[in-house]
Amino acid sequence: MKPLPAINLAHPGALIAAVFTPWIAAGIALLIGFFASYLTALSWADLTFVLPATAFGNVIVALLSRFWLHEPISLARWAGIALITIGVGFVAHGPSRTELPAEVNSPPEVVAR
Amino acid sequence: MTLAILDLPASLPPTGPWTAAAMIASVVLCSTTGEVLTAAAMKSIGDLDDIRAHSGLRGAIRAVLTCPLFFAGVSFLALAFFSLLFALNHLNLSLVAPASASLTLVTNAIAGKVFLKENVDRRRWTAAVLVCIGVYLLAH
Numbered sequence: 001m002k003p004l005p006a007i008n009l010a011h012p013g014a015l016i017a018a019v020f021t022p023w024i025a026a027g028i029a030l031l032i033g034f035f036a037s038y039l040t041a042l043s044w045a046d047l048t049f050v051l052p053a054t055a056f057g058n059v060i061v062a063l064l065s066r067f068w069l070h071e072p073i074s075l076a077r078w079a080g081i082a083l084i085t086i087g088v089g090f091v092a093h094g095p096s097r098t099e100l101p102a103e104v105n106s107p108p109e110v111v112a113r
Numbered sequence: 114m115t116l117a118i119l120d121l122p123a124s125l126p127p128t129g130p131w132t133a134a135a136m137i138a139s140v141v142l143c144s145t146t147g148e149v150l151t152a153a154a155m156k157s158i159g160d161l162d163d164i165r166a167h168s169g170l171r172g173a174i175r176a177v178l179t180c181p182l183f184f185a186g187v188s189f190l191a192l193a194f195f196s197l198l199f200a201l202n203h204l205n206l207s208l209v210a211p212a213s214a215s216l217t218l219v220t221n222a223i224a225g226k227v228f229l230k231e232n233v234d235r236r237r238w239t240a241a242v243l244v245c246i247g248v249y250l251l252a253h
Binding site for chain 1: 148149151152155156158159160161162177218221222225226229230231232233234236237239240241242243244246247248249250251252253
């Protein structure tokens, strides 16, 4: 968005035109990909498993901005990166889905549908 | 980016602490409701990989798009996005972004346990709290 001129509500057409610039179109395509993968993950794992795990994206963004965009990262942010990584490690070590008692006791072909 | 779209003045008008808390609370509430409804929708649909193996990608997309609960969830997520924009209109990004992102993780853990009956054990609580503090530190 930064190379584009400032968009205001008086000229909403500029916002629609911005959607078709290559970088923004690529960003929207990637966001659609994210949402599709997120929904697929939610279809076989718990929300309380998926949500902390996807927070690892914050760490990737911080590391990319450090090593690709050469932005400085403060000590507090490094601490944040460490905490998120430990948290994701914690949740990923456990089961991804809450098995209800009925599902556990039923034969495998019923569970697999 | 948001400031450029809305063409706001550089200095924001002062907002009281209760109003600020209410704005952040509405973002967190809408976001949590949206996440829980979307997760409930995806659980009711079943494993998308299985559906895709059975009836192809089109069948999987149809299964998602014909679920009313999914649209309820997406509506609340959209509402959360617009309430975030509204909050950014009045408050600083350095307050709203970390507060809403980290609080949402904790409220989702509570809502997952209460409404989705998920097994939020000590491991998941620890993860939610660690990631919550981590996101706050990173976004601040």
